[in-house]
Amino acid sequence: MAKSRYEYVKNFEQDLTTLPQTWIVIRVDGQAFTKFCETHHLEKPNDLRCLNTMNKAAQMTCLKFTDIVLAYGQSDEYSFVISPNSSFFNRRQQKIISTVVSYFTSCFVVNWPNDIPLQYPPTFDCRLVCYPSFEILHDYLRWRQADCHINNLYNTTFWALVKGGLTEREAHNTLKGTTSAVKNQILFERSINYNNEPEIYKKGTVIVKPYLEFLHEDIFHRNFFMTYNILV
Amino acid sequence: MAKSRYEYVKNFEQDLTTLPQTWIVIRVDGQAFTKFCETHHLEKPNDLRCLNTMNKAAQMTCLKFTDIVLAYGQSDEYSFVISPNSSFFNRRQQKIISTVVSYFTSCFVVNWPNDIPLQYPPTFDCRLVCYPSFEILHDYLRWRQADCHINNLYNTTFWALVKGGLTEREAHNTLKGTTSAVKNQILFERSINYNNEPEIYKKGTVIVKPYLEFLHEDIFHRNFFMTYNILV
Amino acid sequence: MAKSRYEYVKNFEQDLTTLPQTWIVIRVDGQAFTKFCETHHLEKPNDLRCLNTMNKAAQMTCLKFTDIVLAYGQSDEYSFVISPNSSFFNRRQQKIISTVVSYFTSCFVVNWPNDIPLQYPPTFDCRLVCYPSFEILHDYLRWRQADCHINNLYNTTFWALVKGGLTEREAHNTLKGTTSAVKNQILFERSINYNNEPEIYKKGTVIVKPYLEFLHEDIFHRNFFMTYNILV
Amino acid sequence: MAKSRYEYVKNFEQDLTTLPQTWIVIRVDGQAFTKFCETHHLEKPNDLRCLNTMNKAAQMTCLKFTDIVLAYGQSDEYSFVISPNSSFFNRRQQKIISTVVSYFTSCFVVNWPNDIPLQYPPTFDCRLVCYPSFEILHDYLRWRQADCHINNLYNTTFWALVKGGLTEREAHNTLKGTTSAVKNQILFERSINYNNEPEIYKKGTVIVKPYLEFLHEDIFHRNFFMTYNILV
Numbered sequence: 001m002a003k004s005r006y007e008y009v010k011n012f013e014q015d016l017t018t019l020p021q022t023w024i025v026i027r028v029d030g031q032a033f034t035k036f037c038e039t040h041h042l043e044k045p046n047d048l049r050c051l052n053t054m055n056k057a058a059q060m061t062c063l064k065f066t067d068i069v070l071a072y073g074q075s076d077e078y079s080f081v082i083s084p085n086s087s088f089f090n091r092r093q094q095k096i097i098s099t100v101v102s103y104f105t106s107c108f109v110v111n112w113p114n115d116i117p118l119q120y121p122p123t124f125d126c127r128l129v130c131y132p133s134f135e136i137l138h139d140y141l142r143w144r145q146a147d148c149h150i151n152n153l154y155n156t157t158f159w160a161l162v163k164g165g166l167t168e169r170e171a172h173n174t175l176k177g178t179t180s181a182v183k184n185q186i187l188f189e190r191s192i193n194y195n196n197e198p199e200i201y202k203k204g205t206v207i208v209k210p211y212l213e214f215l216h217e218d219i220f221h222r223n224f225f226m227t228y229n230i231l232v
Numbered sequence: 233m234a235k236s237r238y239e240y241v242k243n244f245e246q247d248l249t250t251l252p253q254t255w256i257v258i259r260v261d262g263q264a265f266t267k268f269c270e271t272h273h274l275e276k277p278n279d280l281r282c283l284n285t286m287n288k289a290a291q292m293t294c295l296k297f298t299d300i301v302l303a304y305g306q307s308d309e310y311s312f313v314i315s316p317n318s319s320f321f322n323r324r325q326q327k328i329i330s331t332v333v334s335y336f337t338s339c340f341v342v343n344w345p346n347d348i349p350l351q352y353p354p355t356f357d358c359r360l361v362c363y364p365s366f367e368i369l370h371d372y373l374r375w376r377q378a379d380c381h382i383n384n385l386y387n388t389t390f391w392a393l394v395k396g397g398l399t400e401r402e403a404h405n406t407l408k409g410t411t412s413a414v415k416n417q418i419l420f421e422r423s424i425n426y427n428n429e430p431e432i433y434k435k436g437t438v439i440v441k442p443y444l445e446f447l448h449e450d451i452f453h454r455n456f457f458m459t460y461n462i463l464v
Numbered sequence: 465m466a467k468s469r470y471e472y473v474k475n476f477e478q479d480l481t482t483l484p485q486t487w488i489v490i491r492v493d494g495q496a497f498t499k500f501c502e503t504h505h506l507e508k509p510n511d512l513r514c515l516n517t518m519n520k521a522a523q524m525t526c527l528k529f530t531d532i533v534l535a536y537g538q539s540d541e542y543s544f545v546i547s548p549n550s551s552f553f554n555r556r557q558q559k560i561i562s563t564v565v566s567y568f569t570s571c572f573v574v575n576w577p578n579d580i581p582l583q584y585p586p587t588f589d590c591r592l593v594c595y596p597s598f599e600i601l602h603d604y605l606r607w608r609q610a611d612c613h614i615n616n617l618y619n620t621t622f623w624a625l626v627k628g629g630l631t632e633r634e635a636h637n638t639l640k641g642t643t644s645a646v647k648n649q650i651l652f653e654r655s656i657n658y659n660n661e662p663e664i665y666k667k668g669t670v671i672v673k674p675y676l677e678f679l680h681e682d683i684f685h686r687n688f689f690m691t692y693n694i695l696v
Numbered sequence: 697m698a699k700s701r702y703e704y705v706k707n708f709e710q711d712l713t714t715l716p717q718t719w720i721v722i723r724v725d726g727q728a729f730t731k732f733c734e735t736h737h738l739e740k741p742n743d744l745r746c747l748n749t750m751n752k753a754a755q756m757t758c759l760k761f762t763d764i765v766l767a768y769g770q771s772d773e774y775s776f777v778i779s780p781n782s783s784f785f786n787r788r789q790q791k792i793i794s795t796v797v798s799y800f801t802s803c804f805v806v807n808w809p810n811d812i813p814l815q816y817p818p819t820f821d822c823r824l825v826c827y828p829s830f831e832i833l834h835d836y837l838r839w840r841q842a843d844c845h846i847n848n849l850y851n852t853t854f855w856a857l858v859k860g861g862l863t864e865r866e867a868h869n870t871l872k873g874t875t876s877a878v879k880n881q882i883l884f885e886r887s888i889n890y891n892n893e894p895e896i897y898k899k900g901t902v903i904v905k906p907y908l909e910f911l912h913e914d915i916f917h918r919n920f921f922m923t924y925n926i927l928v
Contacts (some may be wrong), residue, residue, distance in 0.1 A: 121338030
């Protein structure tokens, strides 16, 4: 059984390493989660049980992989930040991506609430991106948090309209091209003050090492990082 | 909330595509499964419940991703083969790796037997390799199946010795440098005919599209592929 | 002078290797050669002195790098083919690309005809592509030779029109959207039988190891490779 | 002549782009220049005519490619630095490497002194490395300049010994493991004050945009960059 005769096939492996001294961001992202939410009858526009499961999975991921210094999550996505001088899995891309997304998925399934029977196994994809400076990493985090805000304001207004009697198509048409101010006004007319919406929906969730608690704060401002004595 | 101001950070994404017209192999591999087996008191040298969970997860993975034409699994690993002309996720490496390993992990956890409570979330890593010809792909599969045989013969003999009263250290020393013939003889003296061991342990498991049944056969011989009218 | 203190910067080097057992094609391509031809008053549509310099540079390149098995050139470009089992510079992409294009450029300048004084240093760029099978490599070569034919027929007709009194703009407009048959007819009316044009212009130039002579033949047909007992 | 039938082969091209907002260093390096120097009977330990040709080629390279902000050369190598926000050739690696090394080689040959007939075409290889911060780029430049000093001190001493009557083997053995101080002492005993050696030999050559003059200065100190109002 000449196993060694076949081992030359290992030479075809080409695992890239990420550039040293750059911030590594790993973002896991739910695949087809619109359908997942419908199938499992999750609440609109936000389902706290699902967000809590995401957060719990992210917290466990932060705990397991000590090279992660910060995580930011919103909706069905979570970004994990690895510090520039880390040699996490020797910075091998395939190893990092696959291990993080596998563990995160595993934690998500294990922590899924018992009272919502899983209809099928959920899937996440994952990408790895390098950022050469803290400023650009910071812009990345702002980008994801701006995305959270924009989507949440839209979705909150959209579902308020639908609960108020509009069809989904009518709600879409009503909101098309509207500014934030108009959306806030629509909500206000329905006795919803957007500012009073839960912070977790408006800001998403930040996990900062070594605290591992869930923060729902602006990471738009540099003093967030100074407060936590990290990164800068 | 100028989201677009931050969107330049997307320019840092660099997802490689795999070379067209090459066989793509994606291998998921249990991380620290020696410890996982111990923690969950799995049977030695093979635990059929764990293998069945691996097989079930692989079968579901084959079913979900129609570009997979064949899968081969043994121990805590599974290789999925994608045909050369596939445009699975536009052949983007990060997307392919992350999605497959995430779904596989999800299926593994969901199908884990209820009577063995999970102590912690299992993790798999994943690598993607391209093979430019069927011959080399074939050698890859032979390599994994040879690995299955070699490890299984060793482990079967090792645990027979331990069950016979040797310490693990003594068993290791007894087997060090021994040939297959010697191992077969040791087993024979303990009334074990290795040839009669279950095929699933000796050969691993092959899943061929579109049948999706579990085969425990030699893929060393070219007519295996001819029988299934595939690949060649 | 602690040189070693700085040597960590070597860790940032990331030279990719090309996939083993694939055909490597390295194509050098003249940069801004339209301007180069004008500045040096080269003949239209083909300048034999320039083509000879290209061929001589390619021949020397084939001679220096023994891993090259075939070269094909036309106009201001040359493709060099390296066999799949070669370990040329350990298949490192940057090393292969830079060395080949540097040597080719060097040979081009050294062999440039003395009677056409160089006005400035010519430049070539270079790309490396892997082809997983002989069939695809063959299509690559056919692609470049088809490109040679199409451009040469166009240029021959174009300059015949210009020499016949049309402005370049008029000649372009006359040829826009015409078939090969029409172009042949235009040439025929000006007493030019395209079939009698020199083979080097119509077919380009092939160099096959170990002969190193210049062939101006079709490489569209598989028996070309059989004749030279190579590649297949 | 269905050219389009073959154009699918373009899909196999995989030109990587370098990470945005990182310093790009392109280093050209003479191949087998020990032999090149011997064949052309160049002077030991430094041949000013050859260094001048290197410098002239680098100066022309800086002039042609406006994205280059600084170049540093010594011995048979030259490093070109491209600023982080450059979109030089869309940051495509193959394009950048091949074009720069081709033009540099072309300039080297064109500027080679007429009174030293070229025996064969010289070749340079080239590598591209990204540095995520100015500090690391700075360490890269210090590394190359430290290399210049160490090699020049060694070579100056080595050839002083050889000119003093030792064989090359004896000179090597004499210098093995010696400190800088010892080498300075050996030179001093032969009436050579290393400090008085030409700066171009001891420091190499820096070219800073937009001045394009040749500087032979320390780039070890940050105020070098401040003086030239560049980079930082």
